[in-house]
Amino acid sequence: MNPHRRGLIVDDDDLYARTLQRSLARRGIDSGIAHDAAAALAAAEAERPDFALIDLKLGNDSGLALIAPLRALRPDMRILLVTGYASVATAVEAIKRGADNYLPKPTTLDAILRALDEDAGAADPAEVEIEDTMTPLGRLEWEHIQQALQASGGSISGAARLLGMHRRTLQRKLAKRPGPERRTID
Template structure:
C-alpha cells in the first residue's frame, strides 16, 4: 500500500459487488471518500447529490452503458477525472471512452495503485507501454478466479456473482486448471 494520502470524492461504478467493494476499501485506505454504485441509475443519483473528483466506471451494466456516466460527468462536473475499467475492452470502446471524456482506459483486473496513478497523471501524459501485457483471455480468467476465491471457492455463489451458469463456470475453472497443469 502506498503511503501517499489522497483527498476527494471517488465514485466506483461496477455491478460486480466483490470487485467494487474491494476497490472501495482500497481507495478509502488511500484517503479518498468513496461512494459505490452498481448501476447507471445509482451513479446518476450520486452525481446529482455529490461533487465527484474521481470516478472508475465499468462499461457493461445491467441498466446501461458506463459511458453514459463518463459523458454526464464531463458535462456536469468537468473537473472530475474518470477512467474506464473493464474486462470487455476493444478499440472502438477505447475510442468512445476517450471521446466521452475518460482520461484513461484500463483492463480488469487492475490494481488500486495503477488506477490512482492513471487518474493523477497529467492530462497529456503518455503511459509507458506494458512490459508484459496480459491477454484479454488471461485477464478474464484472472477476474473469474478472483471472484471464485472471494466467494470462498463456492462455484454456485461465484457463478451468481459473475452472472453465468454454474456449469459454464465449472468448465472454465476445469479447463484453466488443466492448462496450468500442462504448463507446470
C-alpha cells in the same frame, strides 16, 4: 493523488467495487459506490465526486453512456473507465466521449491512482494503448460462462442454450473452474 479527494466507483460487481473502495480507503481516499447508471448519476449529483471509476458493462447499461452526463455535472471530474472487456475500440470511444483514461481489468490500485493523476490532456485517442498482457483464454471463457449464467437466472440449461452448447458440456466446464480469481486491486 490528493488524499482529500472523493471518488465514485460505478461497477455492477459488488465484490470488486467494495474491494476497490476498501483499497482506496487504506490510501486515505473516500469513495462511494453505485451499481448502475441511474444510481451513479444520483450519487454524482449529491456528492459531486472529484473522480469516477466506471465499469464498461453495468448490467444492461454501458459505462460509456455515463461519461457525458458526469462530465456535465462536474467538468473537472477525472473519469476513468476500468473494464474487463478491454479493446482498442472501446478505449478510443471512451476517450472520444470525454474519459480521461482507460484501464483493462484486472488492474492494480497503483495503476488506477497513476491513471487518475495523469494530466487531463495527456490521453490522445490516437495514442491509447492497452497493456500487452492478455487475459488467459480459460479466464475469458469462465467470465463468458458466468455472464450467460447470470443472464439465464442461474439456469444451467438456459446458459447452455445461450452459449450454444450441450448442458452436460457446460456442467463439465463448471466443474473444472479455473484457478483463483485475479483480483489485484491492492
